[in-house]
Amino acid sequence: MAGFLKVLFRNVLEGPSTDPFPLGATFTPDRLRGRARINPELCMGCGICHNSCVAGAINITHLPDGSGYTITIWQNSCCLCASCRHYCPTGAMSITSDWHSAHPDTDKYDRLEQHTIKYEPCAGCGTLMRPIPAALAKRLYAATPHLDPEKIRHLCPDCRRQEDAKRNAGIVTATTTETVAAREIVSAAPTKY
């Protein structure tokens, strides 16, 4: 008890350490995990976030006419684990430090993060597709400067494959008769374990 008395005496000397919140301001650490946000510019609709979300808070539905998709986060089910941010390949998911989550029950179903993203026609064949986000395309084709990311990102996967084939066809000479030497396979190893 004597030790406690010493602590109590020191406490009185130091004064209260109470945060003035909610009457005043409080602090928010930068890395605090609060409300989840989607950047509609970057989202490709791949669905990895939907699959990795433990709480099942993320839903992706395709529009009935096939002209796009809607991605929804229900904040009232989000457990702030940040798996979506970790697994999102395009970096569209982010966790803000906004922790002001208290709300009356009447607003319960309004607390959504929802974006409807429309498909665009492919520059080659006109099929509806989601163009690769500009920032992502720039990153993807950084190693191949002779390709124009702005042009290639508006192509659907099929058209991109055809473009690639055309380009490579010009490199390989068709007239030679000698057999092509067995080449080492340099593509990535199969991802199946």
Place this chain on the structure above:
Amino acid sequence: MSLDTTLKKLSVRSPWLFRINAGSCNGCDVELATTACIPRYDVERFGCRYCGSPRHADVVLITGPVTTRVRDRVLRVWEEIPDPKVTVAVGICPISGGVFREGYSIEGPLDRFLPVDVNVPGCPPRPQAILEAVVLARSIWLKKLGFE
């Protein structure tokens, strides 16, 4: 202003809190204890007090996804609380079922069984968010008494 009105207006400045654990993982309960025990959050500033008996409670904080076994007990304890009372669902579990949603023993969400007034989602919510919820519960209590 009559005596009754005065008393009612003053009454919201003394919200006594009561916790019900409806099958929670204890994460939210720890945050609730934090608001009372850690000097930084000091919920006693608003006249709050965590009371042991449901008969003394004004604001009831419910955590957990309402499991099958605990459902009837939660409802029974909730009925014991004298009116007017404000129900606060703490954490995502009572609000939507959270990570336990659609589990075989989960009966929630909570507002299937009783009227919830304030939600404070989070897994767990920040202590400051719980303080915000208590302040919000106070204004809802005032509304229930017929003011504003």
Place this chain on the structure above:
Amino acid sequence: MTDTLLAIVHMAIFPGGFFALALGFLYKALDRRVEARLQRRIGPPLTQPWLDAAKLLTKETLIPKTACRSAFLLAPVFGFTGMAVCAAFIPVPGVYSGLFNMGDLLVIFYLLPIPAMALMLGGSASSSPFGALGFSREMLLMLAYETPLLMILLAVAMLVGKGLGAESSGAEFSLLKIVAWQQENGSLGFNPAMIPALLAYLIFLPGTMGMAPFDVAEAETELLEGPLLEYGGPLLALFTVTSAFKTFVVLGLGVALFFPGVLGSWWPVNLVWFVLKCLALMLLSLTLVKSACGRLRIDQAFRFYVTVPTALALCSLVLVWLL
């Protein structure tokens, strides 16, 4: 006729009734506030007990179906009445000398356990198992702390009786004479023979007020407030008012028994002096101990009360008898 009227005024306004209530609530608020400061918190505003009481008055009253209705409703009234009367017997040195100029120690000793009895009555009438457990604990604790209290009162009475010599018959139980004797011959709190008794009284205070480490009967974490479990609304408000009265009574009694000194003859100064002395007594024996200790088990609390304060009080009693 005027005597009766005066007694009613003393019970309703000063020092019982309103004054005791205001002072008791002030002490309760200060207790919570100082405790918060000791824990580096801010704590509730000083008006908090009043707000709590106002809140409780607006809540609905629920009575358990299986409870004994009349006893359940009467218990808080019983405790309240006992303490309201008892408060009028407490002398404020230099201002007021007790009801009918009497302030008999034995009357106070009989009236003091009434709130605890009311708690027991209410707890057992509520038909709740927690109430019954709280009842048994309250009873056990009361048996343990009443013995040292009786010995303290006896030691004081014997010492003053000896001092008065021929005027009294061995022991002096009139609080009026005890206060007057101390004002002439020095306060008992500074008398070496009475220091053990003073310590015993300081230990007695948290037990009778049901505060940590001796809040075993109302332990909210294990017994869900024990006897108070089923009470809510205005009935609980009555219990808080009783508790405020009791704070005033036990602190006022402590001041009257051990430190009844006055500052001059102007009564407002004496009143403030009395309030400050009570406050010091409370901070020392209730708030400081409460914030430094956890709750004891019932057997530990019982064993503590039947040994330490009893031995201290007995020590004083023997010293007084020998000297």
